Amino acid sequence: MYQQHFGLGQLPFTLTPNTQFFFGLTPHVEALQVLQIAIANGEGFIKVTGEVGTGKTLICRKLMNDLPSDYHCAYVPNPYLSPDELRWALAAELGLEIQNDLNQQQLTGLIQTRLLELNGQGFKVILVLDEAQALPNQSLETLRLFTNLETESAKLIQVVLFGQPELDNRLQAPSLRQLKQRITFSYNLRPLIWDEIKAYIEYRLGVAGYQGNQLFSDKDIKLIAQAARGIPRLVNIIANKALLLCFAEGKQQVLSKHCKAAIIDTEDADVVLPSNRMNAWVFGILIISASLVMLLIADVDWLSILRESI
Incomplete structure (x- = not known):
C-alpha cells in the first residue's frame, strides 16, 4: 500500500496486537506492574478490565512473553466455554494427553496431578483468559474451584482474567460473590x-x-x-x-x-x-x-x- 511512499518497512497501524509495537504508556505500564506484582505474590485471581480496543490483548501477550522461565503459562484466548470444555482446554494447555472417554471427575484428577507435578519441578502455573466477560457463570465457578488446589504454602494455579467492563458488572451477581472475593488485584485500563x-x-x-x-x-x-x-x-x-x-x-x-x-x-x-x-x-x-x-x-x-x- 503506502509503505514505499512514506519510507516504511511495515504498516504502522494494523489491528493485530503485535508486541513489537508495545509502547510504555502509563495505563499499560501500570497494568503490567499490577499483574507482575500479583503474580509474584502468588495470588489466586487477578483481573484487568477495559473498554473494547484499549489494549487488553496486547498487554496479555506482553505479560506472557515476559514471564520468567520458571512459569508455565496456559492461555485460553476464547473462553466462551462450558465447564467441561474449559477443563479440556486447561488439560491441553498443561500438556496432558488424555482419552476422550474420561469423565469430568477423572479429568479433574489428572489436572490436579499435573499441577502437583509441575509444582514439584519448580514451575508456577498461570492460566490466562482473554475476553473473560464471555465465560458462562458455571465456568467462572469452575475456575474458582481450580484455585482451591494448593500445597501448604502456595496455590497450584493462578488465574488472570482480561475482560470488558461487562465482566465487572457480572461479578456483582450474588452467585459470583465467592469468586469476586478471590480477586485480590485488579486494574481498569483508562483511555x-x-x-x-x-x-x-x-x-x-x-x-x-x-x-x-x-x-x-x-x-x-x-x-x-x-x-x-x-x-x-x-x-x-x-x-x-x-x-x-x-x-x-x-x-x-x-x-x-x-x-x-x-x-x-x-x-x-x-x-x-x-x-x-x-x-x-x-x-x-x-x-x-x-x-x-x-x-x-x-x-x-x-x-x-x-x-x-x-
Whole structure:
C-alpha cells in the first residue's frame, strides 16, 4: 500500500496486537506492574478490565512473553466455554494427553496431578483468559474451584482474567460473590489522553521505519484523539485511513481533510467536526483515487477493468 511512499518497512497501524509495537504508556505500564506484582505474590485471581480496543490483548501477550522461565503459562484466548470444555482446554494447555472417554471427575484428577507435578519441578502455573466477560457463570465457578488446589504454602494455579467492563458488572451477581472475593488485584485500563496518543502515533511510525518530518500535526492528533475517545484501536483505524488518503493525493504530510474524512468513515468514531464538515462521499472519492494509484503502481491495465465493469 503506502509503505514505499512514506519510507516504511511495515504498516504502522494494523489491528493485530503485535508486541513489537508495545509502547510504555502509563495505563499499560501500570497494568503490567499490577499483574507482575500479583503474580509474584502468588495470588489466586487477578483481573484487568477495559473498554473494547484499549489494549487488553496486547498487554496479555506482553505479560506472557515476559514471564520468567520458571512459569508455565496456559492461555485460553476464547473462553466462551462450558465447564467441561474449559477443563479440556486447561488439560491441553498443561500438556496432558488424555482419552476422550474420561469423565469430568477423572479429568479433574489428572489436572490436579499435573499441577502437583509441575509444582514439584519448580514451575508456577498461570492460566490466562482473554475476553473473560464471555465465560458462562458455571465456568467462572469452575475456575474458582481450580484455585482451591494448593500445597501448604502456595496455590497450584493462578488465574488472570482480561475482560470488558461487562465482566465487572457480572461479578456483582450474588452467585459470583465467592469468586469476586478471590480477586485480590485488579486494574481498569483508562483511555489515552491526547499527548499520549501523540507519542503513541509517533512511536508506531518510528517502529515501522519512518524517518521523515512529523506526519501528523498536533492539531490533527487532537482531532483524532477526540474522535477516537482515547481508544488505541480507533486511533489505529483513523490514522491508517488518513495515511491512505494522504498517499492517494501524493502528499508527504497528512492534512486535516485526510483525518476528517477518515473519522467520518470510521463506524465507532465520534464525528466532532466544524460546521463545514466534509461529506462521507468525499472519502469514497479519495478511496477510489487511492485504488487507481495503487493499480497504476502495480502496472495494472485498469482502463480495461473499467470497460469490463460497464
